Amino acid sequence: MAIKELTYQVPKIDRGYANQTLYINLSDNTIKTKPVDDKMKQTFTGGKGFDLWLMWNSLPKDRIVKWDDPENEICIACGPLGGVTSYPGAGKSIVTSISPETGIPIDSNVGGYFGPYLKFAGFDAMEIQGKADKDVYIFIDGDEGKVQILDASDLPDYAHEITKILTQRHTKDKGRDISVVTAGPAGEHAYMSCLNFSWYDMRRGITRYKQAGRGGIGAVFRDKHIKAIVGKIAKVTVDMNNPADLEAMKAVAREHSKEIIELDPKQNRMRVVGTGHLPSIMNEYDLFPTRNFRTGSDPEAKNLFDDVWEKIFTNTGKGWDGCWASCAINCSHCIENFTPKTGPLKGQKVYVDGPEYETIAGCGSNIAVFDPYWVAEFNFYCDTYGVDTISFGTTMAFVMELFSEGYIDEKATGGHKLEWGAAEEALEVLHEMARGEGFGLHFGKGIAYLKKYFAENFGVDKQVMQDIGMEHKGLEYSEYVTKESLAQQGGYGLTLKGPQHDEAWLIFLDMVHNYIPTFEEKAEALHWFPMWRTWFGLNGLCKLPWNDVVPADNAQTDEPAKVPKHLEFYARFFSAVTGKKVTPDDLITQSERVYNFQRIFNIRQGKGLRLHDSNPPYRSLGPVTDWEYESRQERYDEQLKKLGVDISGMSTTEKRLKLREHREEQYKLLTDAVYKRRGWTRNGVPTLEKIKELAIDFPSVVDVVKKYVDTEPDPSLLPKDNSAWE
Numbered sequence: 046m047a048i049k050e051l052t053y054q055v056p057k058i059d060r061g062y063a064n065q066t067l068y069i070n071l072s073d074n075t076i077k078t079k080p081v082d083d084k085m086k087q088t089f090t091g092g093k094g095f096d097l098w099l100m101w102n103s104l105p106k107d108r109i110v111k112w113d114d115p116e117n118e119i120c121i122a123c124g125p126l127g128g129v130t131s132y133p134g135a136g137k138s139i140v141t142s143i144s145p146e147t148g149i150p151i152d153s154n155v156g157g158y159f160g161p162y163l164k165f166a167g168f169d170a171m172e173i174q175g176k177a178d179k180d181v182y183i184f185i186d187g188d189e190g191k192v193q194i195l196d197a198s199d200l201p202d203y204a205h206e207i208t209k210i211l212t213q214r215h216t217k218d219k220g221r222d223i224s225v226v227t228a229g230p231a232g233e234h235a236y237m238s239c240l241n242f243s244w245y246d247m248r249r250g251i252t253r254y255k256q257a258g259r260g261g262i263g264a265v266f267r268d269k270h271i272k273a274i275v276g277k278i279a280k281v282t283v284d285m286n287n288p289a290d291l292e293a294m295k296a297v298a299r300e301h302s303k304e305i306i307e308l309d310p311k312q313n314r315m316r317v318v319g320t321g322h323l324p325s326i327m328n329e330y331d332l333f334p335t336r337n338f339r340t341g342s343d344p345e346a347k348n349l350f351d352d353v354w355e356k357i358f359t360n361t362g363k364g365w366d367g368c369w370a371s372c373a374i375n376c377s378h379c380i381e382n383f384t385p386k387t388g389p390l391k392g393q394k395v396y397v398d399g400p401e402y403e404t405i406a407g408c409g410s411n412i413a414v415f416d417p418y419w420v421a422e423f424n425f426y427c428d429t430y431g432v433d434t435i436s437f438g439t440t441m442a443f444v445m446e447l448f449s450e451g452y453i454d455e456k457a458t459g460g461h462k463l464e465w466g467a468a469e470e471a472l473e474v475l476h477e478m479a480r481g482e483g484f485g486l487h488f489g490k491g492i493a494y495l496k497k498y499f500a501e502n503f504g505v506d507k508q509v510m511q512d513i514g515m516e517h518k519g520l521e522y523s524e525y526v527t528k529e530s531l532a533q534q535g536g537y538g539l540t541l542k543g544p545q546h547d548e549a550w551l552i553f554l555d556m557v558h559n560y561i562p563t564f565e566e567k568a569e570a571l572h573w574f575p576m577w578r579t580w581f582g583l584n585g586l587c588k589l590p591w592n593d594v595v596p597a598d599n600a601q602t603d604e605p606a607k608v609p610k611h612l613e614f615y616a617r618f619f620s621a622v623t624g625k626k627v628t629p630d631d632l633i634t635q636s637e638r639v640y641n642f643q644r645i646f647n648i649r650q651g652k653g654l655r656l657h658d659s660n661p662p663y664r665s666l667g668p669v670t671d672w673e674y675e676s677r678q679e680r681y682d683e684q685l686k687k688l689g690v691d692i693s694g695m696s697t698t699e700k701r702l703k704l705r706e707h708r709e710e711q712y713k714l715l716t717d718a719v720y721k722r723r724g725w726t727r728n729g730v731p732t733l734e735k736i737k738e739l740a741i742d743f744p745s746v747v748d749v750v751k752k753y754v755d756t757e758p759d760p761s762l763l764p765k766d767n768s769a770w771e
Contacts, residue, residue, distance in 0.1 A: 047193040048181060049074040055167045055190045058287045061125030061622045062086060066099060067168040067192065069183060071269055072115055072175030076192050081169050088740060090583040092124035093152050094639040095170040096141035100150065101646060103174060104143075106745065109651045112145040112261070113268050115176045121163065121226070121274075122170035126622055127585020128161030130283050131298035133305055134587030136161055136369020138242055144260035144542070145236040146436070146491050147519040149647045151260030151542050154582045156368035156377065157242030158224035161585070162187065162276035165285055177270040184215065187278045188222075197272035203429045204229040204241045204254070205395075211275050212243070212252050218279060220252055221245040226274040228263035229431025234481040235489025237436035237521070238263030241428060244368045244377075253379060254398045255368050258433035259545055260520060281370060289624030297617040302373040305594045309374070313593050314351070316366070319376035320402035321354035327406070332526045332552060334411040336465055337442035338515055338664050339673055341526035345415040349405050353417050354378075374589050385422050387472045390429075400424040400434075406524035407438020412445055413465035422472060430479040432489075439521035440492050441471050443514050447505065457503045459484030492516040512663045518543040518652070527665050530556040531708075532567045535715045538661040539571060541643050541653075547588070548575040554606050564769060568718035577607070579636040584619070591615070638739045641723075641731045642746065648730065649749050655729040655758040658716060667708045671697040674704070713764035727770060728758045 056063050066079045081095075089098045100118050104110045110117055119142045129135040138160030144151035163171060166187025173183070180197040200207050208225040216223045225243045232238035239258040246253050257263075288294045309315050313322045324346060327333035331341035347353075359381040367375045380397040400408070400420055408423035409415065427434045441463070447453045448463045455462060459477070461470045461484060477485025487498055492514045499505040515522040520543025527533040533556070536549030551570050554560045561567050581588045596610045603609070612629035620626050647653025668674040674681055674697050681704055685692050688707060692700055720727060724735035730753045736742045 051076040096120035123160035124585030153257035155257040156255035232263040232267035293621035419468040
């Protein structure tokens with residue numbers, strides 16, 4: 046029996062848009078639609094842009110909204126290019142909310158079928174506000190034109206079990222017509238909780254998952270007493286987006302897919318091992334995080350390389366492993382009939398979706414676990430409990446370093462001996478998170494919380510934890526060592542939502558190839574790449590087809606890191622679907638509008654100024670300990686000599702502190718250069734001229750900018766040399 050129901054006429058998609066959104070308020074069970082006009086499409090494009098605009102207008106403007114306020118929203122959107130069955134990577138959903146970890150808008154770009162199904166059901170985006178008084182789930186039936194709020198009291202807790210039950214309950218086609226979004230039991234206790242988005246594995250005849258992992262949206266989901274959201278569409282066809290030029294769309298899709306199928310076996314073998322190809326590359330270049338980002342390689346890392354995963358993944362390269370229909374990348378590999386050694390499902394046969402690179406690094410090398418089967422077990426339980434593997438792994442690495450170095454003991458960890466490599470102990474903390482017990486209750490709130498908890502209750506030195514606690518803005522770092530790349534330090538520290546690699550990954554450009562040696566060149570890269578990567582989240586696309594399989598002649602182009610041929614592909618794709626003739630530069634402008642708007646949203650939420658971009662953990666910039674310095678002494682000594690430092694007679698500590706002084710100054714200089722390139726003030730505020738240029742000068746936006754545009758940063762946050770800014 047439905048608690049509330051809305052019937053509606055399912056619109057025909059027009060050039061990629063349904064031209065309406067869905068609004069649900071669980072406090073009073075309101076269900077209604079809202080129109081999407083041409084101005085909204087022109088300004089915000091779709092996807093994350095629509096999500097943020099809906100949130101901006103629905104959240105109270107007179108105060109900072111907290112993550113567990115009823116007014117906070119979860120917004121989910123696809124995008125005008127999402128749902129195209131012939132184009133690789135065109136099945137993404139983009140989820141936004143005010144994050145429990147950061148207090149600002151978080152966004153996650155996630156695979157699975159839900160985003161396209163939502164659009165084909167008639168909605169470019171949906172927003173969920175309020176809180177239900179009991180557990181509910183939402184059913185969006187795009188075949189019948191019906192939205193229901195339903196009682197969820199009969200549903201279990203584990204994500205994979207919820208998905209299985211609801212798929213069977215609502216399917217008319219063995220499950221391929223259903224996509225389920227769900228959290229898990231950890232969402233009731235942990236800030237680092239994620240959402241699982243299901244997709245149908247046609248070869249295996251089962252539902253599988255992708256995760257909207259970052260920032261704790263699963264906690265918001267469960268705080269609203271949502272157990273699941275179900276989307277249903279019986280049949281998806283290549284013309285369902287009703288593109289402006291169907292043949293042009295098919296042509297560019299064929300070109301891109303053909304290239305992937307031909308070249309992937311010669312490059313990263315995404316169809317065989319997915320992002321599991323990365324550990325060996327990262328280890329070779331000293332970028333694979335080990336033991337809380339202290340080093341970037343390890344002799345045992347070979348146990349987590351692609352050849353290992355190729356043997357463990359089931360039927361690699363043969364099955365239908367694309368998380369959206371007809372995606373040529375086919376990178377969503379799994380382990381069938383995996384048997385957990387711990388926890389409530391110990392001894393049972395389960396499916397493990399992945400693991401992918403971030404999980405291999407975060408729940409593997411970064412906590413000194415080099416057994417792939419333990420990594421797979423972390424992967425499985427994180428998914429079914431609804432936990433972000435990146436935040437879990439990075440937080441566990443922080444705790445393990447404190448424990449191994451003697452800063453904390455079993456009293457601080459609830460009896461767990463969390464030394465390096467203690468996989469079973471770490472898994473028990475994960476199980477506690479799901480149960481809402483013991484140390485798991487504290488651990489699940491992340492590094493920013495734990496720094497205060499350990500200082501106040503166990504006397505741990507705050508500066509030590511600031512230096513080694515790999516979080517910024519409240520979000521845990523994703524799994525790349527950035528010490529030798531100033532550009533990537535900015536790529537993490539100057540992000541909108543916190544240190545997540547989906548805004549800018551510049552390590553090879555900067556550290557390996559030295560293509561961007563000056564501050565101005567680094568600033569240009571930290572403008573262009575975040576804008577380009579943002580674009581995928583506006584359109585319902587995956588970025589992997591852009592740069593994980595590249596044209597055979599890409600290295601001979603003027604700017605190989607940008608993959609110029611693929612920029613043209615995406616401009617052609619957008620033009621064919623929407624009917625708007627665009628160039629790659631036009632796509633950057635689309636993103637720049639949303640990027641600056643999100644920055645202003647952060648400011649409205651009480652963050653988003655230079656203060657909040659400053660003071661990242663020093664381990665992301667350089668060696669924190671003498672041991673770290675000495676592990677690369679030749680490298681660091683040479684750097685100091687090039688700076689004109691006479692190191693003769695200096696102790697390791699003295700050299701380390703001198704290097705730190707230099708690197709922290711470099712980060713401040715980079716911040717100046719990036720702000721200047723982006724058209725922001727020295728305090729990190731988009732100028733009135735910039736927002737007018739981008740046509741985002743809505744009255745409510747102008748009000749926020751005017752309030753902050755003339756503010757000055759604390760002088761301690763500025764570099765000693767001001768000439769670059771002046």
